[in-house]
Amino acid sequence: MTNAMTPRAAYVHVPFCRRRCGYCNFTVVAERDDLVPAYLQAIELELQQLQGPRTVDTLFFGGGTPTQLSPAALEQLCGLSRRWFPLATGYEFSVEANPADIDSPRLDILQAAGVNRLSLGGQSFDDGKLACLERDHRRGQLERAIALCRPRFKSLALDLIFGVPGETLRTWRADLHAAVAAEVDHVSTYGLTFERGAAFWGRLQRGQLQPVGEERERAMYEAALDALTAAGWEHYEVSNFARPGHRCRHNEVYWRGHAYFAVGPGAARYVDGWRETNHRSTTTYLKRVLAGQSPVAERERLAPADAARERLVFGLRMMEGVERSSFAAASGFEIDALVGDALRHFVDQGLVADTGSHIRLTRAGLLVSDAIWPAFLG
16 A cells, blocks of 8 residues: 555445344344345445545455345445445455355355455354354354355455353364364454443343453463464464465554545544544434435544554554554654653563564563553553
8 A cells, every 4th residue: 555544445334133142232233124225225325425436455344244135235235335446456355244144145246246355253163152152153054154155265264252151261272173174264363342232241240141251361362372373374463363365454454554434334434534433323324324414423533642652552463563663654753752651661561572673562462462552542
């Protein structure tokens, strides 16, 4: 990307799901397929605000569950997106998919649209764990989806969740072993979080769910580091592992602080230095757009120092870390002037490594990274 502030990436949010899982607080609607025609109309109207096609290097359909759309609706969304976001040579076109939705008609449509990266929300190969997470698929469906998708797409990604109530380290290691055996190209590992607004949050407050505990969760994260890197995956971001040549280039746009377009309910964009987020309510988003009103619920332009701090934190999520001179050129701030005291503190604690030219998280820092970011954000 020759200019990080010229968007070369686009995100399309698809809010539809068969049902809402207990841990989910994303912008989704369950069992509302009746809203799909209005959604497609609203997406087209929002895209028209671009006032012309914008060529991108990466295009990403997320959700929600894009593959929850009927084949006809999925084909229409692909057509709209490709029309307004033409794909550059060497592009990456990613679509998130639910294993229970995978079938030949949908895969045919995605292939015809040029999708070359599919990301399966598998979460686990363990049926008991999947039931606890309230997923609508089981191990057999996930394995079938992997077998159907692997030969069709250049890159096949898999999401896995650890730290589920009642989960043991042995269960998690079995998930990692199954992912390695499945020969997918990319694995994202996420510790289960209890977010306000999700059903699990209320159950946690009522004592109906018990977290696995910090020590076990850290052991699970370290098990992922060891198992996946030993199997040949590159650990390139705090939660992400990829075989050589299979990083998620779209997500790297976010982590490197580059600009990007985004459309759909709850979608967040970063264009011309402005960060905007559409209304999270799908029905409110539809009403606003179809009435000719702006869907934007939040809009801000960070002060230069705040933007630099955020860029630093995102950059430190990547294992390569942050290079001092490049950071100064991109942000206008020297790292030591921005966060010098906090940086020295974490270096002394062995949580951040400082070579003079680069800073990056150590393995110990990876285990407590969420506690490091507030000090750098100020």
